[in-house]
Amino acid sequence: MSKLPDESFRDSIGTINKEGKRAWIFPKKPKGYFYDKRKLVSYFLLVFLFVAPFVKINGHQFLMFNVLERRFNIFSFPFWPQDFHLFVISMIIGVVGLALFTVAFGRIFCGWFCPQTIFMEMVFRRIEYWIDGDRGAQIRLAKQEWNAEKIRKRITKWIIFFIFSFLIANVFLAYLVSSDRLLLMIKEGPALHTSTLVALLIFTAVFYFIFAWFREQVCIIACPYGRMQGVLLDNKSINVAYDHVRGEKEIGRAKFNKQEDRASTGKGDCIDCKLCVHVCPTGIDIRNGTQLECINCTACIDECDTIMESVGLPKGLIRYASEDEIVKKEKFVFTTRMKGYTAVLTILIGVLIGMLFLRNDVEATVLRLPGQLFEHKGENISNVYTYKIVNKTTKQFDNVTFKLIEPKGEIILVGNPSIKVKPDGIAKGTLFIEINPAYIEGDKIKLKIEVYDGENLIETATTNFMGPRSFN
Numbered sequence: 001m002s003k004l005p006d007e008s009f010r011d012s013i014g015t016i017n018k019e020g021k022r023a024w025i026f027p028k029k030p031k032g033y034f035y036d037k038r039k040l041v042s043y044f045l046l047v048f049l050f051v052a053p054f055v056k057i058n059g060h061q062f063l064m065f066n067v068l069e070r071r072f073n074i075f076s077f078p079f080w081p082q083d084f085h086l087f088v089i090s091m092i093i094g095v096v097g098l099a100l101f102t103v104a105f106g107r108i109f110c111g112w113f114c115p116q117t118i119f120m121e122m123v124f125r126r127i128e129y130w131i132d133g134d135r136g137a138q139i140r141l142a143k144q145e146w147n148a149e150k151i152r153k154r155i156t157k158w159i160i161f162f163i164f165s166f167l168i169a170n171v172f173l174a175y176l177v178s179s180d181r182l183l184l185m186i187k188e189g190p191a192l193h194t195s196t197l198v199a200l201l202i203f204t205a206v207f208y209f210i211f212a213w214f215r216e217q218v219c220i221i222a223c224p225y226g227r228m229q230g231v232l233l234d235n236k237s238i239n240v241a242y243d244h245v246r247g248e249k250e251i252g253r254a255k256f257n258k259q260e261d262r263a264s265t266g267k268g269d270c271i272d273c274k275l276c277v278h279v280c281p282t283g284i285d286i287r288n289g290t291q292l293e294c295i296n297c298t299a300c301i302d303e304c305d306t307i308m309e310s311v312g313l314p315k316g317l318i319r320y321a322s323e324d325e326i327v328k329k330e331k332f333v334f335t336t337r338m339k340g341y342t343a344v345l346t347i348l349i350g351v352l353i354g355m356l357f358l359r360n361d362v363e364a365t366v367l368r369l370p371g372q373l374f375e376h377k378g379e380n381i382s383n384v385y386t387y388k389i390v391n392k393t394t395k396q397f398d399n400v401t402f403k404l405i406e407p408k409g410e411i412i413l414v415g416n417p418s419i420k421v422k423p424d425g426i427a428k429g430t431l432f433i434e435i436n437p438a439y440i441e442g443d444k445i446k447l448k449i450e451v452y453d454g455e456n457l458i459e460t461a462t463t464n465f466m467g468p469r470s471f472n
Contacts, residue, residue: 032302059394111297
């Protein structure tokens with residue numbers, strides 16, 4: 001009877017020891033081909049992340065997620081509460097796109113594009129290597145007594161971590177409240193914005209907690225995407241994978257002995273150096289197969305390739321591959337499942353593009369005042385309305401007027417007859433519409449109203465008008 005493989009590793013996670021306590025991970029500093037490529041991608045994304053809220057196109061912030069005022073800018077396209085359906089479709093496109101990407105290429109997003117990974121591995125972890133040293137030095141420092149050297153290194157690292165956390169919190173705030181408002185707050189000083197300062201310090205504390213202590217636990221415990229991949233992945237999905245067929249062969253992995261002909265012994269190409277484990281930022285052994293904790297960061301690929309090259313064995317023992325490629329030698333194919341996700345994604349993108357082209361830069365809403373009946377004004381019948389004009393452009397409207405097109409009648413504004421609407425602003429007010437009974441057919445008719453800025457037609461609105469039943 002064949003012995004079943006030991007899968008006890010699936011009963012726990014690599015960051016928890018047998019006593020149930022946190023097992024602190026000290027990953028070896030990665031280096032190699034994929035790590036160099038990841039650095040380029042990460043630095044580009046870091047620059048984009050820090051610059052995006054301060055870039056404007058046509059007067060609109062490139063990216064803004066103002067949840068408090070329900071205003072969003074995505075690639076300089078402004079989204080107001082009236083455009084919430086567009087924002088929802090954009091988010092659905094993101095989810096479907098991520099699902100398609102995962103089905104095809106596994107959790108590669110986490111290792112290459114996720115802000116958590118980029119900040120942790122390319123900013124905070126590199127600061128740690130600079131101050132504390134590589135894996136061995138960090139382990140020794142952790143066990144070392146609190147002498148002058150350890151205190152100096154710890155305090156230096158904590159201060160730098162806090163500064164970077166505070167900087168990230170400020171950028172995060174620029175995304176939330178707009179970069180213009182953030183720069184104004186900085187100019188006016190914290191004394192005039194104590195509530196914002198408190199919120200900023202709270203965000204700073206959260207980021208500091210994540211990158212100084214919680215770290216990889218975000219990916220393992222907090223992030224739901226790791227659990228999604230268990231549903232989305234199949235044998236045809238490309239992952240960072242260990243070639244167990246080649247690595248184990250007939251006898252299994254064994255230490256390297258340069259005096260023997262390894263191919264004739266039946267030993268696998270894996271020399272059990274465990275460097276793929278030591279370099280892993282989530283502390284797993286990739287040789288156990290696909291695991292929830294794996295973020296596809298490719299650090300193990302670089303490390304294994306270096307070892308294989310040093311012992312004269314072919315590289316690629318750990319590589320981007322699907323299970324079917326390793327076991328059946330099948331190349332990547334675009335499966336029916338992937339085609340289905342692609343079709344849904346294409347339809348959603350088409351719908352979004354169509355809606356964006358049909359969307360107006362100005363929205364005018366005219367609604368009858370709730371609970372109010374019609375009134376007799378001389379020979380006319382009068383209804384009272386509230387209006388709201390949303391200006392989604394960077395142009396100011398200085399002379400907004402209303403004109404009743406169908407049927408004939410008169411619009412009377414309450415207050416100033418000239419309405420001004422600021423860029424990215426809203427104007428609200430009250431107006432009366434008076435119509436002669438001769439033009440009223442029934443107790444409820446539909447009105448067509450044109451909205452002008454000076455001589456320019458900027459929007460057309462419709463509303464209902466209530467008259468007495470005796471005019472039917």
